[in-house]
Amino acid sequence: MSVSTLAPPARRGPSPRQRAKRRRLIQYAVLVVAIVVLILVADWEQIGQVFFRSDMIYATLTQGLGTALLNTIIYSAGAFIIGLVGGTILALMRLSSVAPYRWIAGIYIELFRGLPALIVLLAFGLLPLAFSGLIIPFDPYGTVWLALGIVAAAYMAETIRAGIQAVPKGQVEAARSLGMPAAVASRKIVLPQAFRIVIPPLTNELILLVKDSSLAYILGLSAAGYELTKYGRDLSSTNANLTPLVIAGLCYLVITLPLTFLVQRLEARARRGR
Amino acid sequence: MNAMSEAVTDTTPPAAGPREVVVEVIDLHKSFGSVEVLKGISTIVHRGEVVCVIGPSGSGKSTLLRCVNLLEEPTSGRVVVMGEEVTDPDCDIDRVRSNLGMVFQQFNLFPHINALQNCTIGQISVLKRPKEEAATKAQENLAKVGLAGRESAYPAQLSGGQQQRVAIARALSMDPGLMLFDEPTSALDPELVGDVLSVMRELASEGMTMIVVTHEMAFAREVADRVIFMDGGVIVEEGHPDDVIGRPQEKRTIAFLQRVLDPTHVRAGEEDEAHYRRHAADHRTAGSTTRDDDLTPLPGLPH
Numbered sequence: 065m066s067v068s069t070l071a072p073p074a075r076r077g078p079s080p081r082q083r084a085k086r087r088r089l090i091q092y093a094v095l096v097v098a099i100v101v102l103i104l105v106a107d108w109e110q111i112g113q114v115f116f117r118s119d120m121i122y123a124t125l126t127q128g129l130g131t132a133l134l135n136t137i138i139y140s141a142g143a144f145i146i147g148l149v150g151g152t153i154l155a156l157m158r159l160s161s162v163a164p165y166r167w168i169a170g171i172y173i174e175l176f177r178g179l180p181a182l183i184v185l186l187a188f189g190l191l192p193l194a195f196s197g198l199i200i201p202f203d204p205y206g207t208v209w210l211a212l213g214i215v216a217a218a219y220m221a222e223t224i225r226a227g228i229q230a231v232p233k234g235q236v237e238a239a240r241s242l243g244m245p246a247a248v249a250s251r252k253i254v255l256p257q258a259f260r261i262v263i264p265p266l267t268n269e270l271i272l273l274v275k276d277s278s279l280a281y282i283l284g285l286s287a288a289g290y291e292l293t294k295y296g297r298d299l300s301s302t303n304a305n306l307t308p309l310v311i312a313g314l315c316y317l318v319i320t321l322p323l324t325f326l327v328q329r330l331e332a333r334a335r336r337g338r
Numbered sequence: 339m340n341a342m343s344e345a346v347t348d349t350t351p352p353a354a355g356p357r358e359v360v361v362e363v364i365d366l367h368k369s370f371g372s373v374e375v376l377k378g379i380s381t382i383v384h385r386g387e388v389v390c391v392i393g394p395s396g397s398g399k400s401t402l403l404r405c406v407n408l409l410e411e412p413t414s415g416r417v418v419v420m421g422e423e424v425t426d427p428d429c430d431i432d433r434v435r436s437n438l439g440m441v442f443q444q445f446n447l448f449p450h451i452n453a454l455q456n457c458t459i460g461q462i463s464v465l466k467r468p469k470e471e472a473a474t475k476a477q478e479n480l481a482k483v484g485l486a487g488r489e490s491a492y493p494a495q496l497s498g499g500q501q502q503r504v505a506i507a508r509a510l511s512m513d514p515g516l517m518l519f520d521e522p523t524s525a526l527d528p529e530l531v532g533d534v535l536s537v538m539r540e541l542a543s544e545g546m547t548m549i550v551v552t553h554e555m556a557f558a559r560e561v562a563d564r565v566i567f568m569d570g571g572v573i574v575e576e577g578h579p580d581d582v583i584g585r586p587q588e589k590r591t592i593a594f595l596q597r598v599l600d601p602t603h604v605r606a607g608e609e610d611e612a613h614y615r616r617h618a619a620d621h622r623t624a625g626s627t628t629r630d631d632d633l634t635p636l637p638g639l640p641h
Contacts (some may be wrong), residue, residue, distance in 0.1 A: 125353075157459070182383060188458075204633050232444075234442060234444050234446035235448065237409055237440075237445060237446060238440070238442065238446035238447075238448070238505075239448075240409070240432075240435065241407055241409065241435055241440035241509075242435065242436065242459070242460030242464055242508070242509075242512060243432045243433065243434075243436025243437075243439070243464040243465075244432065244436040244460065244463060244464055245458065248463055248464075252459060252463060253448055256450050257448075257449065257450050279377070334475075
């Protein structure tokens, strides 16, 4: 490039900038061609019928979508609370000065982060069969809460541990210097700051749980316990039409997209706060 | 106060005088792994005394201070604070600490609560004071450090100097019998140091017992009743500031003070004259544009 400022450019084909422009044009052309072909080839009427059939939309909206949506929220919120409490306890155990606590927490975390959530959920679903007389309270909610919460606790423990460790050591020293016992210093000084740090990653964890609550469809749920996936799947298979599943999917997005947006806002605010 | 310092210039504990002993450190050793940071420190601080600990970095002066409130666990030796042996495993260290104010180099204010709450949280959770009483006390102390009206500010909204003054107010709100300062101005921009030092000067004049680890020689010389010079984990020289800083006897003290004071010459009184002369000479050689007030020396000297 600098040569051209000194001497007239040698005639050696297009300049790098012209070549870059040409490449970009080719990419646009490929995209336009692909879209045109898609529009011409696809059977739009059938696609519309399969994914967005109007009578199916009506049926999906009126046959209990509200209950399913509410159940999805209840499943994921309950699992989140169990995960949060369990994760906090595990994180504190992981940071304990008593070695066996650290080991137990470490084993738990590695175990449940390595297992598919579906396996854990199936196991909890079968527990009452295997242990005769065992009753999981609030079934099926309790089963889903426990199974997903136990898995979520493992992930959240690592997040919370990182948050606790991100609180400067001087904070504990200042608190202890005021005469606070270690437990009070943790509760009043360290944990509030740690949770502020981990709110964005924990919100991500909530988003994952909303989606993972779909696994509950594997349990033999009664209609009152249907969540979005089970509800959409049942309607879809009875009617051999995907519209109910599409609507169920849209419902997930209605929950998760605002949360994603919230995480972005929180992260931006955390960056400004530093 | 000066008479006092003479009595303790001798590092062996003096005969019990009329004044109350606040801190007694006896043959204190502290090792981090294989590194021995404190190699047998003994000293006594009496009620109302202001002791400045000076020395090069790594000399163990901060560690000594942190051993007093047991933020560092001494390896051996005894530390007795207000009659309680904190090195005794049965000592209720939280109760002793609630009676000790600690001010850190990095302020360590609690960032998630505002200035007032920083000053009340210890009173409420440790001293079990009622909220209103704690708030009143906190307001008094914030006003005392010149921050009346900033009660609702969060630490991030305050300058370094303001944060350090909130930290002092936080410590004072516990009504401590002894204040520990760990290089309170070392993390501050130079123009903010003066406000913090004047708060500390005021505290000293009110008779607060203070142990101050500092690099501010002018402050030490002006405010301290006694200066301890530490190097290599031992007390090298100890006594009245005019002696230790003004007429140091030990080679290591002289070398340290030269390193600290020489680059600027703004702090030690005896060096002032030489500084003045040298600068006056500079100005003369620099040309005739010099105004008279340019020759007014020592811009860095606080107050």
